[in-house]
Amino acid sequence: MTVAQSILVIDDEPDVCQFVCLAADGVGLHCVTTTTADAFLNALTPETALILLDLLMPDVDGIELLRILGQRKCKAPIVLMSGVGRRLMETTKELADALGLSIVGHLQKPFRLAPLEKILREFAQPRGAVAPTPKANVAISDTELKTAIEEDQFLLHYQPQIDLASSEVIGVEALVRWEQPGNGLVFPDAFIARLEAIGLIDQLGFLVASRGAAEFHQFFRTNGTSPTLSLNVSSSSLLDLKLPETLLSLVERYLLRPEDIIIEVTEHALVNDLSRTLDVLIRLRMKRFQISIDDFGTGYAMMQQLRHIPATEIKIDRSFVRNMHVSSSDRVVVEKTIEIGHELGMTVIAEGVETEEQLASLRTLRCDLGQGYLFSRPLAPAQLTMWLTDYPTRPHA
Numbered sequence: 001m002t003v004a005q006s007i008l009v010i011d012d013e014p015d016v017c018q019f020v021c022l023a024a025d026g027v028g029l030h031c032v033t034t035t036t037a038d039a040f041l042n043a044l045t046p047e048t049a050l051i052l053l054d055l056l057m058p059d060v061d062g063i064e065l066l067r068i069l070g071q072r073k074c075k076a077p078i079v080l081m082s083g084v085g086r087r088l089m090e091t092t093k094e095l096a097d098a099l100g101l102s103i104v105g106h107l108q109k110p111f112r113l114a115p116l117e118k119i120l121r122e123f124a125q126p127r128g129a130v131a132p133t134p135k136a137n138v139a140i141s142d143t144e145l146k147t148a149i150e151e152d153q154f155l156l157h158y159q160p161q162i163d164l165a166s167s168e169v170i171g172v173e174a175l176v177r178w179e180q181p182g183n184g185l186v187f188p189d190a191f192i193a194r195l196e197a198i199g200l201i202d203q204l205g206f207l208v209a210s211r212g213a214a215e216f217h218q219f220f221r222t223n224g225t226s227p228t229l230s231l232n233v234s235s236s237s238l239l240d241l242k243l244p245e246t247l248l249s250l251v252e253r254y255l256l257r258p259e260d261i262i263i264e265v266t267e268h269a270l271v272n273d274l275s276r277t278l279d280v281l282i283r284l285r286m287k288r289f290q291i292s293i294d295d296f297g298t299g300y301a302m303m304q305q306l307r308h309i310p311a312t313e314i315k316i317d318r319s320f321v322r323n324m325h326v327s328s329s330d331r332v333v334v335e336k337t338i339e340i341g342h343e344l345g346m347t348v349i350a351e352g353v354e355t356e357e358q359l360a361s362l363r364t365l366r367c368d369l370g371q372g373y374l375f376s377r378p379l380a381p382a383q384l385t386m387w388l389t390d391y392p393t394r395p396h397a
Contacts, residue, residue: 154204262291
């Protein structure tokens with residue numbers, strides 16, 4: 001027998017509690033309602049699967065409860081309910097993020113049944129089996145990392161990039177994974193910083209570029225297309241004055257064109273020894289490589305610097321795309337980044353596109369390209385080849 005997932009509601013108005021409870025029952029969710037902070041905290045268990053929390057309450061308000069939930073390291077997703085203004089709700093979400101909490105939606109009081117049911121149905125719908133994901137938190141020694149570099153234990157997955165106007169595949173981004181013996185695939189979050197600390201990040205960069213060039217040549221020749229290949233370059237590599245020549249030699253070896261290779265650099269990397277970095281970037285552009293500013297809006301690049309960076313592309317960070325429909329501030333960042341990019345003659349790509357709603361808004365704002373789970377997860381080369389073969393036959397929004 002399958003037990004219905006449990007949601008926990010706190011609101012000092014019993015009528016609201018009853019309203020939520022009836023809606024939850026209608027979509028097959030078990031609902032526990034409380035009207036005081038003590039009752040809420042007593043009812044909260046590790047099995048609580050969703051919390052609906054009112055911000056404005058007479059004894060202990062919702063902000064205080066969020067603080068307590070943060071202290072308890074609560075993992076349950078939270079939906080905020082309140083009559084406070086939109087900006088205050090957005091600031092509350094920022095606070096929750098800082099506390100390590102997951103806000104998955106908000107209901108502006110007085111709310112109707114339809115938006116409540118939408119949230120509950122999305123939560124209640126069965127989750128299909130997903131492929132194993134790489135591990136981020138594993139114990140790794142420096143010796144293991146050195147061996148991984150020496151034995152080239154790394155592989156690449158590729159995430160397609162889509163032209164939002166035509167729905168055509170125009171490129172892929174190469175994303176490194178470590179196939180650690182006995183531990184499976186490991187996310188880069190677990191090893192990139194460590195490789196930088198022990199001085200091996202440049203070696204990894206060369207392995208990634210070499211494998212990417214070889215595989216890119218292979219599967220795109222097979223499919224008869226010629227998109228771009230995006231490669232991430234570390235801040236350390238950007239200080240290597242030989243980088244332009246090294247990359248040119250590499251692409252020529254695999255019969256690629258430099259203009260089909262996009263070198264992705266972070267905003268943070270642009271402020272490290274700016275004169276040396278500009279030296280490398282300018283010569284990369286002179287050799288016809290493209291330059292992308294990755295995770296734009298999250299780093300330290302100032303507009304004055306942006307004017308002088310010879311970039312051909314700006315990537316809007318996924319955090320702004322994810323929240324653009326719940327945060328007016330994030331939507332403004334997305335809109336203005338697109339405007340700035342176009343004014344400077346750059347292509348603008350949005351990362352983390354996951355919903356049709358996001359896609360429609362990005363098209364309305366005239367964003368050029370999109371990348372994210374709505375189109376495809378990062379794929380191993382064989383999977384990408386099959387995906388590219390099937391993609392033209394799929395319906396595109």
